[in-house]
Structures are given as C-alpha cells and as structure tokens.
Amino acid sequence: MSSTPLFTTPPPPPPPSINRNTLSANVANFPPSPDKLAILLDKPNSINQLLQIHATLLRHGLDQHPILNFKLQRSYSSLGRLDYSLALFNRTRNPNIFVYTSIINAHSLQGLSEEALLIYIRMLFEGVQPNEFTFSSILKSCSIQLGKMLHSQVIKLGFDSDLYVKTGLVDVYARGGDIGSARLVFERMLERSLVSLTTMLTCYAKHGELDEARLLFDGMVKKDVVCWNVMIDGYAQHGRPNEALVLFRRMLATKARPDEITLLAVSSACGQLGALESGRWLHSFIKNNNIQVTVRVATALIDMYSKCGSLEDARLVFDSIHDKDVVAWNSMIIGYTLHGFSRDALDLFHEMCRTGLRPTDITFIGVLGACGHAGLVSEGRSLFNAMENEYGIEPKVEHYGCMVNLLGRAGQLEEAYDLVKNMKRESDPILWGALLGACRLHDNLELGEKIAEFLVSRNIANSGTYILLSNMYAAKGKWEEVARIRTLMKESGVTKEPGCSSIEVQNKVHEFLAGDLKHPKTKEIYMMLEEMNGWVKAHGYTPQTEIVLHDIEDWQKEQSLEVHSEKLALAYGLISTKPGTPIKIVKNLRVCPDCHAVIKLISKITGRKIVMRDRNRFHHFVNGSCSCGDYW
Incomplete structure (x- = not known):
C-alpha cells in the first residue's frame, strides 16, 4: 500500500460565509461540530474535498473520533482510494466491528479477497467478534474453498438464518460452480429477497440450467430489469436465441425499460438466428426510445448486422461511432471476413493501424480468417509472423487454427501438418480437426488416417473426427471401413449433429x-x-x-x-x-x-x-x- 503523505499544505483561509459547498475550504480554521463534519463525510464531492476535511480533523484533534474516523475511512474507499482508507485503518486505535467490516467490505468490492481474509483473521486475533454484515461483506469476493470455511463459522456463530449472509453463500457456491450447494442453501431460506432470488436465478442461467431458471423466474412476483436480463442473456448464451427474443417481447409488454445489458443480449440472439428484421426492429426501438448508443451497444449492433447478412447496415453503424475502440474495429473486420470480403477486411485492418490503435489477438483472428477465405497464403504467413515479431502477441490456438485452415484449403497439407506438430503450445483437437477437414477436401486419405488414429489413441476424437474419416472412406467406396467407423461412434457415444x-x-x-x-x-x-x-x-x-x-x-x-x-x-x-x-x-x-x-x-x-x-x-x-x- 502507498506510504505517500496524505497532506502537504494547509487549505486557504475561509471566506466570511459557510455552507455545504464551501465548508471543506473553511473548516481548517473554523471547524464546525462533529455532526456537520459527519454530514460532509457522508457524501464528499471529490477526493480534494475529503483531503481538506481530513486535514481539519488532524488539526483539531478529531482524527480518532470514532464516528468521523469511520466515515472518513469509508469515504476514501468509495472514492477509489483504498490505500488512504487502509492507512487510516492501520492508525485507528482499537478498531471496532464496524471499522473492521468497512475495510473488509472495501477490499471485497475491489476483488481483493486475500487481503480481505487477512484483515478478517487479524480481527479474530484481536478478539473482535464478526457480525452478519462482516460475513456478507467478505463473502462478496471469496473463493468457494474459503466460502465453505466461512459457512461453518456462520453456522457456529448463529448467522445461518440471516437473509444477507445466506444470499452471500448462495453467490459463493454459484460463482464456484457448485449448483447443488447453492440450491441447498437457497431452498433452506425462510425468507427470500429480490436479491437472493436474482442470485439463484443467475446461478441457474450461468450454468445452463435454463429450465430451472425459468421455473424460478416465472414464480417471481416482482421482477426488475436485472432479472429479465439474466433470463434473456441465459437463453442467448446457451443456444436458445428464439426464447430470448420471445422473452424480450414479453418484457416490453410489462413496460419494463431495457438497459444496455438487455440490448447486448437481444442483439446477440438476433445475430445467432440471423434474424435481420428483428435486429432492425431492435435498432429502431433504440432510436425511438432515445436510448444512448454507447460504443459497446454500437459494436453489438455491428456484430448483429454482420451475422444477419447486412454488411451495409453494419458499416453504417460503424461509421457513426465517433470514438471507435479496437473492439469496434475488430467487429467490422470480422464482419467483412465472415462475408468473404477479404480485401475489405485487410484494408480496414491497415486503416486501423494508421489511426494508432494496436491490434489485439482478436484482430488477427479476423485478418487471418480473411486470408483463409481468399487463399491469400503469403499475406497470411506475413501477418502470422508479425503477431509476435511486431506486436508482441503470442499466437493462440485460434490463430494456429486460422493458419491450418489457410494452408489446408490451399493444398499445403504438409506445411499445415508441420505447423501443428511443431507449435509452441500443446496442439488442440480442433486444430487436428481442421487439418483432417483439409485432408477430406484434397482427398488425402493417408494423412487423414494418421491424424484420426492420433486423435482416437489419445481419446480426444470428437464427432467431427469420426464423420470426416467416415466421409473420406465413403468417397473412396470403402463401405466396410465406413461401417467400422460408425460402429466406433456408437460405442463411444458420439452422435452426429443434425443439419x-x-x-x-x-x-x-x-x-x-x-x-x-x-x-x-x-x-x-x-x-x-x-x-x-x-x-x-x-x-x-x-x-x-x-x-x-x-x-x-x-x-x-x-x-x-x-x-x-x-x-x-x-x-x-x-x-x-x-x-x-x-x-x-x-x-x-x-x-x-x-x-x-x-x-x-x-x-x-x-x-x-x-x-x-x-x-x-x-x-x-x-x-x-x-x-x-x-x-x-
């Protein structure tokens, strides 16, 4: 934590009159009562105002006043100066449970769970007994392992019936992927708030338990926009976009006002379905209701229009963004790539680089994919090498996949095979699958058999492996081999995805x-x-x-x-x-x-x-x- 002094020079002399807006500049010489200082500390306008009030407390010996010290510490945390807050805490004599809980909560909100735990342990060593607020604070960011330990303490100290503590426990188990424990804690809650219901709803939706989530959602008497978002986004994220759109229309019928999260989820659903008219209706809805089109929303619209087949609409949205970030550029580049307009994608990439924005790993997935669609082997090689040499981006599996696709489709099977064998990271079944697809395309059964045998022997073959190999045998009229592969599929429990x-x-x-x-x-x-x-x-x-x-x-x-x-x-x-x-x-x-x-x-x-x-x-x-x- 920072050891920088909190104050340098005293504030200027006060003007004649004192009010809330000028009090922080006046209190240095004419301190008001602790009650008035407490009011100022509840809602500080800025970090500078807070520093002036702090200077006043030190000057007039009020720095150890229990209420003022507590409020000052909390205000520093709320303004993002956790270092100042911790420095205050460390200088507080005999901090009580409220002071401990406040600093624990501040660390939890910043995701600093280990630091929060250390302060919690220090509190126990000092003999300060935690209360329900302490537990609900530390549970906000802790791991499932720590959550289980705290759960036993919650029971031991008799806080297992507290609504906020139980909600915190549900959240811990949900974040850790332990749906069974989350459900068990939730079902034992005698009282359920909107927050606890939303926490369990999020747990189900996040982990794909959409039918359970819908049952809980439909039973909720009161629903806020967060509940609607969780359910709509759950459908969109887990391959049920049609249901996401149906639920969105139902949401609008209840007069609930969608927010940015809603729009992102619905845009995603439209894109998955390729539902252009629904996507255009959503865009009109945004305009007609004067909803601010942030860069994030605009980028989602670009992605949606691209996936719905309208590059013209996507480009109009892209051109309307004033301060484009790299994500917006990436979305438009990938849009061109998806449609096979490889030269447009590469031109846009070079234009982005000229603006001074540095490409990301996603950018290179877009441009390497563009090369693959057009068979631009030399350009693809050059871009792949530039990733690490010019931009310091280590290629990921996805980038190797793009190169395998590029080389494989161009008939450079041996080079693609060597690339997969010699890659720095462990090769992925998807890469081998892409190479196997190239073998099928170029009728190279010998290499295809070698790859398939490799995948099956390591138990990493998927349905695509078996189907591609079966197709290669079928193309050669080797029906006995086709039957053998299909038997293997059946024995392995692998099923073919229907078209x-x-x-x-x-x-x-x-x-x-x-x-x-x-x-x-x-x-x-x-x-x-x-x-x-x-x-x-x-x-x-x-x-x-x-x-x-x-x-x-x-x-x-x-x-x-x-x-x-x-x-x-x-x-x-x-x-x-x-x-x-x-x-x-x-x-x-x-x-x-x-x-x-x-x-x-x-x-x-x-x-x-x-x-x-x-x-x-x-x-x-x-x-x-x-x-x-x-x-x-």
Whole structure:
C-alpha cells in the first residue's frame, strides 16, 4: 500500500460565509461540530474535498473520533482510494466491528479477497467478534474453498438464518460452480429477497440450467430489469436465441425499460438466428426510445448486422461511432471476413493501424480468417509472423487454427501438418480437426488416417473426427471401413449433429431439418421443391450424388439431396416472400456442394439475391454466382 503523505499544505483561509459547498475550504480554521463534519463525510464531492476535511480533523484533534474516523475511512474507499482508507485503518486505535467490516467490505468490492481474509483473521486475533454484515461483506469476493470455511463459522456463530449472509453463500457456491450447494442453501431460506432470488436465478442461467431458471423466474412476483436480463442473456448464451427474443417481447409488454445489458443480449440472439428484421426492429426501438448508443451497444449492433447478412447496415453503424475502440474495429473486420470480403477486411485492418490503435489477438483472428477465405497464403504467413515479431502477441490456438485452415484449403497439407506438430503450445483437437477437414477436401486419405488414429489413441476424437474419416472412406467406396467407423461412434457415444437451416419471414424464424415434414406449409414447400428441381435441371444441373455418403442406389441419393434443410428453407422463402426480394438462410453446418450449386442456379433463375450463412462464412448468391468464388 502507498506510504505517500496524505497532506502537504494547509487549505486557504475561509471566506466570511459557510455552507455545504464551501465548508471543506473553511473548516481548517473554523471547524464546525462533529455532526456537520459527519454530514460532509457522508457524501464528499471529490477526493480534494475529503483531503481538506481530513486535514481539519488532524488539526483539531478529531482524527480518532470514532464516528468521523469511520466515515472518513469509508469515504476514501468509495472514492477509489483504498490505500488512504487502509492507512487510516492501520492508525485507528482499537478498531471496532464496524471499522473492521468497512475495510473488509472495501477490499471485497475491489476483488481483493486475500487481503480481505487477512484483515478478517487479524480481527479474530484481536478478539473482535464478526457480525452478519462482516460475513456478507467478505463473502462478496471469496473463493468457494474459503466460502465453505466461512459457512461453518456462520453456522457456529448463529448467522445461518440471516437473509444477507445466506444470499452471500448462495453467490459463493454459484460463482464456484457448485449448483447443488447453492440450491441447498437457497431452498433452506425462510425468507427470500429480490436479491437472493436474482442470485439463484443467475446461478441457474450461468450454468445452463435454463429450465430451472425459468421455473424460478416465472414464480417471481416482482421482477426488475436485472432479472429479465439474466433470463434473456441465459437463453442467448446457451443456444436458445428464439426464447430470448420471445422473452424480450414479453418484457416490453410489462413496460419494463431495457438497459444496455438487455440490448447486448437481444442483439446477440438476433445475430445467432440471423434474424435481420428483428435486429432492425431492435435498432429502431433504440432510436425511438432515445436510448444512448454507447460504443459497446454500437459494436453489438455491428456484430448483429454482420451475422444477419447486412454488411451495409453494419458499416453504417460503424461509421457513426465517433470514438471507435479496437473492439469496434475488430467487429467490422470480422464482419467483412465472415462475408468473404477479404480485401475489405485487410484494408480496414491497415486503416486501423494508421489511426494508432494496436491490434489485439482478436484482430488477427479476423485478418487471418480473411486470408483463409481468399487463399491469400503469403499475406497470411506475413501477418502470422508479425503477431509476435511486431506486436508482441503470442499466437493462440485460434490463430494456429486460422493458419491450418489457410494452408489446408490451399493444398499445403504438409506445411499445415508441420505447423501443428511443431507449435509452441500443446496442439488442440480442433486444430487436428481442421487439418483432417483439409485432408477430406484434397482427398488425402493417408494423412487423414494418421491424424484420426492420433486423435482416437489419445481419446480426444470428437464427432467431427469420426464423420470426416467416415466421409473420406465413403468417397473412396470403402463401405466396410465406413461401417467400422460408425460402429466406433456408437460405442463411444458420439452422435452426429443434425443439419438445421432457418429463415426469418415476417419477424418469425422458421427452422427445418433434412426431410422435415413438421411445418404447417409442408405440402406447399414440397410442391415448390419439385418446381425448383425442374428449373435447375432445365439449366443443366446434375445431382452430385457422389457426396451422399451412404451405400444406396443413385435414385435414393438424388432423393436424399432434394430434401436437404437449406433447400427446404429456400423453398419456403420462395413461397412466402414477394418476387424479387432477397432471401436470407442460416445453416448450422457447412453448406454442401450440391446445395451450393442449386442455390447459385436459383438466384439466376428467379433474379433473387440469396444470402446464406453456414458454419464457416456467408455466401452471397447473385445472378448465378457466389461471393465465395466457389472457394469455401
């Protein structure tokens, strides 16, 4: 802690009159009563005013006055001068429980749990008995291990029925990931405040127990904006964005006013769904309600618009930000990368560097990804080397992943393999998976088998490992090997993620699986599919049956291709929107080559722009061409 003297020169002589605004400058020579000083200490205007009052206390022998000393210490902490507060505490003779609790609380609020614990231990050695406020203060930032020890003391000293202490314990267990203990303490609470309910709600939502969270949320009589935020953000963070949007609309119906946290969560949900109209409505809501668009909110809107397929809207928001931070630049760079506009992403990167902002590790994920989408191998190598050499940023797994993708897609498999083998940190299954994907792309079964064997032998293979290897065998017609891999998958409990495509029509998101028959307009959708088939075949389309990796007849393979989820979503878009309007589709997996070829032709035949976001990037289909240049 700082040992710098608190005061230098005495304050100037006082003017004739004394009021609250000028008192701190007057009290040096004409001190008011301790009661008036106490009022000033409750709400100091600035650290300078507080220093003047402190000087007055020292000058007139009031520095050990128990109430004034306590309030002074607390005020220093509230103004961010914990060092001054601690210096005062250390000079206090025989501090009582209130003084101890105040300094413990100040350290806890700063996240200094170890220091708070040391003061707590000192208090016990001095024979000062903790009270309920002491426990609720120290529990704010302590670890779960310390929390368990304090829990036993809470019970021993009889504070286990106190509402604030129990809320603190729930929070400790929740932060430590011990949901069972948090639930046990919560359920034993005879009384529950809004804070305790919100604490348990946060615990459930943070750890993905969303059904439990919703049950608790729906049972809450009173809900403030924090409760709504916890539940909406929980849905958005754990892959249930549709429910996040539904709950947000319900929140607005109750007249609750959203804040910045709400807007960030809802923007994220819109981005995940690719729900552009919902995102535009949210942006209009912000404007119409005069909600301040902070850099953080603007950055979330850039991210949302980029993921919803509208780079134009994203760029308008980006250009409207006056004091752009590096996060805002990163968001726009990654937006260009997602859409395959690699040169725009790299140009924006160089423009950012010219402004004097230093790139971060996220920036390099964006620009290396841009190189990967365009096959810019030499530029990618140069940027990767510049990370450490010019900017002092040690590459992370994600950066190695970008390089593996860049080299692998460009057919430089051996260089990519050497990069993964020789990387400074332990290689990640995702890197090997990316390399395995490149082997599948370039039909290198020998290297693919070597990588798959490595992953399986170390028990780090995932569903992607098995599926890629199975696909490689299927492409070679090795059906016995395909059967063996699928048996391995079953024995290992690995399941394949089903392909799912979604489309937003009139602010409602419609989802489709391959061969889906659950949609209310299934009959019309399949009639449109037949019509689409006729169109594309008349334009020379031949089904790419070789990508159907099952040992079945060709006619069955054709039928399988016809009902892929993205084609169902496209058919629904064609029958549900006006001719000439753009269609936007989101798929959770990589778009297959057959669907890619069909959508290119449909864009030409119908004169529609079709935008598809798959797991890797955006594809903009216009007049028979795709923005990816068939390099994806």
